[in-house]
Amino acid sequence: MKRMMVVLSLVLVALLALPLSAAAAGAHDVLLDGRIVFGGSFTLAGGETLDGDLLALGGNLTLEPTSVVTGSVFLVGGNLNAAGTIRQDVSLVGANANLQAGAVVEGDVMTFGGNVNRDPGARIEGQVVTGGQTVEIPGFQGIPDLRFPYFGRTWTPRPVIDIETWPGWSGGWLLMQSLITAALAVLVVMFGANRVGRVARGAADALPASGVVGFLSLLAIPALLIGLALTICLIPFTIVGALLFVVAIVYGWIGIGLEVGERLTRVFKWRLDPAAAAGLGTLVVSLVANGINFIPCIGWLAPTFVSAVGLGAVLLTRFGRQEYPGRMAAPAVVQVPPAS
Numbered sequence: 579m580k581r582m583m584v585v586l587s588l589v590l591v592a593l594l595a596l597p598l599s600a601a602a603a604g605a606h607d608v609l610l611d612g613r614i615v616f617g618g619s620f621t622l623a624g625g626e627t628l629d630g631d632l633l634a635l636g637g638n639l640t641l642e643p644t645s646v647v648t649g650s651v652f653l654v655g656g657n658l659n660a661a662g663t664i665r666q667d668v669s670l671v672g673a674n675a676n677l678q679a680g681a682v683v684e685g686d687v688m689t690f691g692g693n694v695n696r697d698p699g700a701r702i703e704g705q706v707v708t709g710g711q712t713v714e715i716p717g718f719q720g721i722p723d724l725r726f727p728y729f730g731r732t733w734t735p736r737p738v739i740d741i742e743t744w745p746g747w748s749g750g751w752l753l754m755q756s757l758i759t760a761a762l763a764v765l766v767v768m769f770g771a772n773r774v775g776r777v778a779r780g781a782a783d784a785l786p787a788s789g790v791v792g793f794l795s796l797l798a799i800p801a802l803l804i805g806l807a808l809t810i811c812l813i814p815f816t817i818v819g820a821l822l823f824v825v826a827i828v829y830g831w832i833g834i835g836l837e838v839g840e841r842l843t844r845v846f847k848w849r850l851d852p853a854a855a856a857g858l859g860t861l862v863v864s865l866v867a868n869g870i871n872f873i874p875c876i877g878w879l880a881p882t883f884v885s886a887v888g889l890g891a892v893l894l895t896r897f898g899r900q901e902y903p904g905r906m907a908a909p910a911v912v913q914v915p916p917a918s
Contacts, residue, residue: 615639622647622662631666635813643680650685655808660700667704670694672808677702752872756864763832763860767853773898774856777833778840780902781891789883792830792890796882799823829897830888835860 613620615634622628622645631649632639637656641647645662653673660668661678667685668675670692677683679699686704687694694706767774781788803819806812836852839859843850850858863884870880894902 624662635807641681655813752865752868756861756868759828759831759864760835760857760861762828763835764853764857766829766832767836767856770898771852774829774833774836775852776895776898776901777830777888777891778837780895781830781834781887782837784891784894784902785887788887788890788894790890791893792886792888793882795889795893796886826892826897827885827889830890830892831863831884832856832860832888833891833898834884834888835863838863 613628613630613632615632615637619638619640620632620634621640622632622642624642624644627646627648629648631652632647633652634656635654639651639653639656639658639660641658641660641662641664643661647662647664648666650666650669651658651660651664652669652671653675654671656673658668658670658673658675659678660675660681660683662680663682663684665684668683668687670687670689672690673692675687675689675692675694677687677694677696677700679697681697681700683700683702683704686707687702688707690708696702799819800823803816803823806816806819836856836859839850839855839857839862840852842848842858842862843855867880867884871877891902892898
């Protein structure tokens, strides 16, 4: 499961790289700012230079002789035929690479569920790392050593908390993230209070059911999306599914925030609009859950619990379109006629 979540993170990072653009002129010209390819083919002609990273979700990448990629090459589901020079790393997720004679990789070649065919005339100056190899990280075991390009540089995941910088950078980012989520909750409830209210009531009235459904969905949906991405032709459905998955988690988080906010208003006898209550509750939930997340080893349980319960409530209420099926309606008052 850890590897599965790493692969999903790679896909999301590739989606975040969408603003990268390329401008090709002629031979020996420079393609600026990298290139991202979705399910198509991309060829870097001989003598051309790609200044930045080359990212692809499916499709075929061809690097002709004397072509140069100054950054890294990251490929999910597809084929790489390289006879040129790659200045940094090659990362493959469910993809194959054919390093032809004359190909030069100045960094590492990292594979996860893919194959590397290397011609004797190809040169790899770094290491060839497979998905089964791991690195020793204090306090963590079994984390794959997967690196991938991100906005012009190579980043290696290191889930280690720096205590010296935590009060400043991490604490400030936590507050900013919580405020943004709270502001989003206010906007969502302003335009859809009834639907969010159904999600909130579903989470409160069916906490165990919502938690189980949400937790199973957190496990199953990413696996399904990865499977679709590896088929290449279904990558568009993967992108749409990933967006809906993220929206559902955020929507459920806001639903829980609305429930917490309404309970806070009752406890302190405040008079708040539902949108304001949702913002307050979401801020409290975000600060508490993400704050607990800083605790090593077990801190992840708090945001995972909130996400699972919220996601389960969203699914059980069909994005708030209906009340939770198990919710009991108030009993009707039966008028008994007086005895004659």
